[in-house]
Structure formats: structure tokens, C-alpha cells
Amino acid sequence: MMKVRRPRGTNDILPAETSNWQLIEAKIREICYRFGYQEIRTPIFEHTELFQRGIGETTDIVEKEMYTFLDRGRRSITLRPEGTASVVRAFIENKLYAAPLPAKLYYLGPMFRYEKPQAGRYRQFYQFGVEAIGSLDPVLDVEMIMLPIELYKECGLSNFDVHINSLGCPECRPQYRQALQERFMQIKDRFCKNCQARITRNPLRVLDCKSTKCQELAEGIPLITEYLCQECRTHFEQVIEYLNQLNMDYVLDPKLVRGFDYYTKTVFEIIVPTLGAQNAIGGGGRYDGLVEEIGGESLPAVGFAVGLDRLMLSLNQQDASVFPQINPEVYIAHFGGATKKMAVSLINELRKTGLWIEMDYLDRSLRAQMKSADRLNCNWVIIIGEDELAANAVKIRRMDTGSEDEVGMDAVIEYLMKHREENSNK
RNA sequence: GUGGGUAUAGCUCAGUUGGUUAGAGCGCCAGGUUGUGGCCCUGGAGGUCGCCGGUUCAAAUCCGGUUACUCACCCCA
Secondary structure: OOOOOOOOOOOOOOHHHHHHHHHHHHHHHHHHHHHOOEEOOOOOEEEHHHHHHHHOOOOHHHHHOOEEEEOOOOOEEEEOOOOHHHHHHHHHHOOHHHOOOOEEEEEEEEEEOOOOOEOOEOOEEEEEEEEEEOOOOHHHHHHHHHHHHHHHHHHOOOOOEEEEEEOOOOOOHHHHHHHHHHHHHHOHHHOOHHHHHHHHHOHHHHHHOOOHHHHHHOOOOOOHHHOOOHHHHHHHHHHHHHHHHOOOOOEEOOOOOOOOOOOEEEEEEEEOHHHOOOOEEEEEEEOOOHHHHOOOOOOOEEEEEEEHHHHHHHHHHHOHHHOOOOOOOEEEEEOOOOHHHHHHHHHHHHHHHOOOEEEOOOOOOHHHHHHHHHHOOOOEEEEEOHHHHHHOEEEEEEOOOOOEEEEEHHHHHHHHHHHHHHHHHO
16 A cells, blocks of 8 residues: 655654644744734635735745636635735724724645745644734834834744845835946946846845855945835834833844845844754734735735744744643553552542643553553552552652652542642742 | 755764774663662663665765755745
């Protein structure tokens, strides 16, 4: 029989890891609550057109990375490659603009891009994202930077850098773009192959080419910040002022460009330098034209997304101790005669305390059961043998010290609660 | 999509110029202890050597293809 394996670029997240994911997800919900963002759940697939219009026809994502197929009604459907377009669509479709603005929303879940997999880059990956729709206030831009940073910090991540830039707006960016293009065109053949293509397609990208040759050629080139229109300039200055006021660390990075067409004004990216090539664990920016583009009225908006797989990678890389070890509280060992029946009754009672209780399901020797309890890192083992059965009592063993008490059946919960308390007070 | 590397037990890895029954450590199971974990000792289970084809008397080993993983590029979270 042929072995069925998981599709390329997908991952099984196993029990050893899921508890970590749950912890991060809980942290996300907690922080969103404090910042006043509420969860929105949109479909995992949408009409293809949404992403074509939203993300931009000429972006890599739309050109070659979408999971697109025809459904049985011959509609073109696409698995979502990012979250913003869907959120904006849902915002318009459900008329959330009738509620007080800005709408403050967050989402959490899988995204899909048909890419060649690498560490930190998968075909199904997980993002947490936040969007604030309906305000131009630079305070929101700053909030979008603070929120993910808060998440990273509370997860115990320390070595990351925040890069920010402004990409201008439809007023000023085209002028800069043209200026760059004209300048580069004169010396086009001296650039690397990639950059020669970039010059016609997206000249801003030439600026962050990794080739030192291109870096040198691009030296002394005017920066976008010098081309910003008055409105964009003021907006950017205010963002920076607020960041300073709040003592946030950041790097002004005039070469920062992002991949979606919809970004305007503020863009930012959060980098973990030790992560390798896929080192951005979060990023976002303002998208003042997108709501209108998707068919709503003209409303400014700003948002970000965090790559949870990459966050998990960097946490494991640095210090996995942020994740508490979880283990059963009690293991019930039984052997012989009717002791199993007693164990079943006892486990049923003990579980009402809310603690994690385990027992032996394989009718193994006491020795084997002790070994299991040890491997599971149980704090206590309750031993029920024939003698205990006869005395209507159990032995309760502390696994760390090895000390053991005989306790009457009626007093087991009381005994455990009392000694757990003493232990945690130490 | 482009280029490089890798693929042997659940995990980490040995395996000589191609040679007979493919090994180790850890983990797992059982026993040493007829009722007690960690340390120690003994034994056991577990492999179509990623897959397909070729060369050869003979392939884990050489060759081709393929799939997966991995690193870099493109790009992105």
C-alpha cells in the first residue's frame, strides 16, 4: 500500500508543540483585549478576484503563489494568502462602518501560498493580524507597532529590530518611483540580473538588493523620505514623534519596501536577525486606498500581521523556557483483583478537582506503572494493591522525595490538596 | 520558479576499495525486584538502507531519474 504523506510545505503540529501554540494564542487574545481589538473570522477561501484586486495583479503572490481552483459551480476560488483583503471585504459586506469607527479587528489562522518551502516558510502557515479601519490618526500606526512588540516581549523574545519607513501616497510615490527609474536606467546594465528586472517593475526594490555591487551603484540615490508630499511627511513625523515619546526602539529604514501594492505612508517590519533568510516575524503598514479599491467608501486603514511559525521558531531558538512544562498531577497505579475498579472510581472523583489525573490502561506491573509515572513527570502516584483494597485506603507517593503515606479512601482529595498547598508555599 | 546539499531503526548517527546475517547510543517493551520510578545489569521488539530503474556474479555503497527534507535566491509572515 502506498504511504500517504502530508502535502509539501505543510506541517503536523504535534502534542509536544500544540501546548506552546495554545499559550501564544492565549497571549494574543489577551493583548488584543487590552488594546481593544475584537476577533473577526472570515472564510479561509474567497473569490479569486478579491485577492487580485486587493493585493495587486503584478505582485508575486498573485502572479505565482496562490492556491486557486474552480469549484463545482465553476467559480474561481482561492485559499487566502493573507488576511487583510478578507477583513476589508467583510468590513464592507457587513457594513461595519455603521458602527463607531475605527473598526478594530484581529484574526488568527492559516494562510496559504504556493512557495518553495524553507525553514520559516511553508505553504500552509499561520498568521495573527490586526486591522484598524476608518482613521488616519498616526496614533494607530504607532499602536500597530506596539501591539506585536508587546506580544513578542510577553512571549520572552528579546532580539528583534523594528524597521520603519514611509512609502508615500498616490500623490508623491509615483514621482519618486519615476525619479529612481530614470536614474537607474542610465546605468541599467551595470546592475545584477535581478535588479535589471526590478528597475522596470519595482525600482524601489533595487535599494535593498543584497549584492554589494548594486548597493554601491545605488549609493547617493535620493531617498523616498525626501520626496514625500507635505501630508505624508507630516504624518510620518508624527508617527516618529509618538514612537519617541513612548521610548520605542526602531530603525529608520528608507530602503524598506513591502510586497503588496496596497501599502501607503507608514510601513514597518520586525526582524529577528538570527533567523536566517526568512527573518521577518511581523510587518504591516497603512493602506489608505484598499477599502475603496475593494468597493467600499474611501476610508483609511492600517494593520499588521505576525508570522506565528516564525515567532515559534525564534522562541525555540532563543529560550524555550518561556513555555511551562506541563505534566500530570497524579498517576493512579493499580494491580491485581478488583483494584482496577477502585482506580476507576477514584480517578472519576479526582478529576472533579480540575487536575490532570492519569492511570494505567495496560494492566502492567507496578514497576512498569511507576516508570510511566516517572516518564510523564507526575507529581504524585496513588498506589492501589490488594492490601489497600482490603483496608479501603491507598498509598500516596511523592515522586520528587519518594516519601509515602497511607491515606483512607475518603481522605485522598483532602490529603492531595493540603500537600499541594504546602508544596506551592515553599 | 532558479541553484547547492542531504536521505540507513521512533530519535541522533556509524557502515572501510561494492562482498555473505546492516550496527551503536538514546528511547520503547520485558526481566533482575512474586508490591515501587530515577542509577545499574540482562534480554527483546523494531529496518523493503526514501522510491523507481540501470551497471555488476554481487549495491546501503557506483550511475540515472524521482520524491521529500534542507540552505540560498526571488519574494514574503
